Amino acid sequence: MQTRLKTLFVSIIITLTVSLSANAQKNADKFIVVLDAGHGGKDPGNLGNGYREKTIALNIILKIGAALEKIPDFKVIYTRNTDVFIELRERAAIANRADADLFVSVHCDSYTNQAHGAGTFVMSLSKSSQNLNTAKKENEVIYLEDNYEEKYSGFNPNKPESLIGISAIAEENLDNSILLANIIQEKMVKLKRKNRKVKQDVFWVLHNTYMPSVLVETGFLTYKKEGAYLNSKKGQTEMAKAIKDGIVSYKKQIYGNIVDNNYIIKTEDVETVSEEKIINKIIYKVQIAASSKKLEPKSYNFKGLNEISREKEGSLYKYFYGYTSDLNKIKSMQSEAKQKGFKSAFVVAYKEEKRISLQKALNSVSN
Known part of the structure; x- marks a missing residue:
């Protein structure tokens, strides 16, 4: 009996190993994108004009994912694909465990006046009070998490100095985050959305990711016309396509040929620019x-x-x-x-x- 159990156990291990190895090989050449729908479950997000941010963000994310999954060299992972509550730190952890190439988080904004338009954020330090207001709103979800005092080491989203004190994302990822953000922003603006531009600020959901990461604020639910647009099937489909196209364009720009001609030159050494030597400037x-x-x-x-x-x-x-x-x-x-x-x-x-x-x-x- 013991011999048969050992044989069965070894057989299971071999099967799992072969399966994992096959999956690893299958995904080795995949461009992995982690899609994060903001809020969810007990956290509805903002409720401007009666709309639910968590529902709109999820609908847009699912449309982005469905489109990317049709492209053979893409693999999509969702932090959530249903109406569930996911902690901020876990969202980043999902991306890190997957060794993802990109992390894209989708949200809807709100404000007390007639502010409207689409904007994209990357992780960095900023002292802009307007940006900090956005960061504060997206970070306040930590209060809904169990043992948040322990997990976030005294971090207080209501205090600007606490936001500013968080370390920035690694510099090499910041470059590519800015590139991705610019491309996505350009695609959204083509939908005749007011351009709120690419900004840098402090978001916990971006803080611990080890890959280029952006947070997209698709618009303001508190602005009547924009809220209705984002709550509509047409609006969600158009925004999803813009973000998806941005992700695809980013991949082409990073891993494809960046020029419009056929001059792919083999070169020995980098030609240095004729440069002015400016000391300590x-x-x-x-x-x-x-x-x-x-x-x-x-x-x-x-x-x-x-x-x-x-x-x-x-x-x-x-x-x-x-x-x-x-x-x-x-x-x-x-x-x-x-x-x-x-x-x-x-x-x-x-x-x-x-x-x-x-x-x-x-x-x-x-x-």
């Missing part, structure tokens, strides 16, 4: 693209733009336009890059050849 560049493709930093590979530089980070190559300590000049170069077709171009900053956050650079200059 903030240097600005415009990040125009990131890709797994290694391209020679020449103007013919980047739609005629000169002053191109390239940096390698992990398996990605990042491409930059410009090199200056003049903030006005770099903003002008960012506009030029966007006019050339690099719609998601954004400004980055360096100090003593080390990458720093743009907020830190601006604070340093103003002090």
